Amino acid sequence: GAVVSQHPSRVICKSGTSVKIECRSLDFQATTMFWYRQFPKQSLMLMATSNEGSKATYEQGVEKDKFLINHASLTLSTLTVTSAHPEDSSFYICSAKDLLWSNYLRTDTQYFGPGTRLTVL
Amino acid sequence: AQKITQTQPGMFVQEKEAVTLDCTYDTSDPSYGLFWYKQPSSGEMIFLIYQGSYDQQNATEGRYSLNFQKARKSANLVISASQLGDSAMYFCAMREGGSGGSNYKLTFGKGTLLTVNP
Numbered sequence: 001g002a003v004v005s006q007h008p009s010r011v012i013c014k015s016g017t018s019v020k021i022e023c024r025s026l027d028f029q030a031t032t033m034f035w036y037r038q039f040p041k042q043s044l045m046l047m048a049t050s051n052e053g054s055k056a057t058y059e060q061g062v063e064k065d066k067f068l069i070n071h072a073s074l075t076l077s078t079l080t081v082t083s084a085h086p087e088d089s090s091f092y093i094c095s096a097k098d099l100l101w102s103n104y105l106r107t108d109t110q111y112f113g114p115g116t117r118l119t120v121l
Numbered sequence: 122a123q124k125i126t127q128t129q130p131g132m133f134v135q136e137k138e139a140v141t142l143d144c145t146y147d148t149s150d151p152s153y154g155l156f157w158y159k160q161p162s163s164g165e166m167i168f169l170i171y172q173g174s175y176d177q178q179n180a181t182e183g184r185y186s187l188n189f190q191k192a193r194k195s196a197n198l199v200i201s202a203s204q205l206g207d208s209a210m211y212f213c214a215m216r217e218g219g220s221g222g223s224n225y226k227l228t229f230g231k232g233t234l235l236t237v238n239p
Contacts, residue, residue: 032225043212043229044166091164097225109156110227112166 002028002098006113013084014121021079021116023094029074030096034110035067038091050077084120092116124148125215125230132235134203141188142198142233144213154216155196156227157187161209169211172196203237210234 003026013019023033031052036044048069049057056069066088068080077096081088095110126145134140146155157169172180172187180187188197200207211234214227 034226043231046226046228049226093164093166095166095227109168109171110225111168112158115164115166117164 002026002096002111004094004096004111004113006094006116008116009114010117010119012119012121015085016083019081019084019118021081021092021094021118023077023079023096023113025075025096025098025111028096028098030077030098031074032097033071033077034095035069035077035079036093036095038093038115040091044093047079081118084118086120089118089120092118123230124217124228125213127213127230127233129233130231132233134200134235134237136205136237136239137202139199139201140203140235142200142211142213142235144196144198144230146194146196146213146215148194148215148217150217152218155187155189156214156216157185157196157198158212158214158229159207159209160212160232166212170198200235205237205239208235208237 005024005026007022011019033050035047037047038044046059047062050069050071052071052074058064066082071077093112093115095112097110124147128143153174155172159167159169170180170182170185170187172189179189184201186199188199210232212232213230216227
């Protein structure tokens with residue numbers, strides 16, 4: 001399957017600082033990437049849909065000014081958690097859709113990155 | 122109403138036996154896709170299998186098969202010949218709308234924690 005990377009895998013920061021998380025599709029182009037949040041022992045909750053060259057679409061209840069998303073190229077999307085607080089501590093995971101492969105297979109398989117564990121002190 | 126329901130918070134199976142993980146879904150869209158992902162303790166989400174709403178046959182991928190019962194709106198995952206490495210969290214997910222459309226969002230169930238005993 002397609003490979004998606006995330007960096008960093010783990011980050012610890014002080015309250016009030018900003019943290020940037022990168023999501024890269026390594027061997028395919030992704031016009032759309034997704035950002036999810038997962039609390040311990042819970043399911044994945046979609047935060048936003050990141051579209052290359054346009055503004056991200058945020059899910060209801062997600063603060064767009066707090067979670068800044070930039071999708072500057074077909075292989076890179078970034079999530080910046082601004083002025084992080086302890087309640088932002090969570091597992092953040094991105095996914096990307098392989099545009100060409102999906103159109104060929106007529107599927108919508110999303111390939112996930114390994115995730116970033118954020119701890120805000 | 123929940124769009125994806127996984128009623129089994131935890132399941133146990135003996136090594137080499139088969140196990141079925143339940144998933145029911147709710148949608149009024151005639152075109153949709155169903156997915157199963159595996160999440161080991163490391164956190165990565167591993168794609169296992171996909172079933173499209175118009176697919177005539179049940180999907181299979183190696184030891185994984187999807188028991189798709191459209192009228193019942195169920196998409197159970199069957200793992201044959203369980204291995205110790207199968208111990209993980211398993212999530213069922215749904216995409217509503219056609220695969221060629223613009224709505225690629227996935228809705229996930231709450232997951233089932235599978236433990237394979239030696």
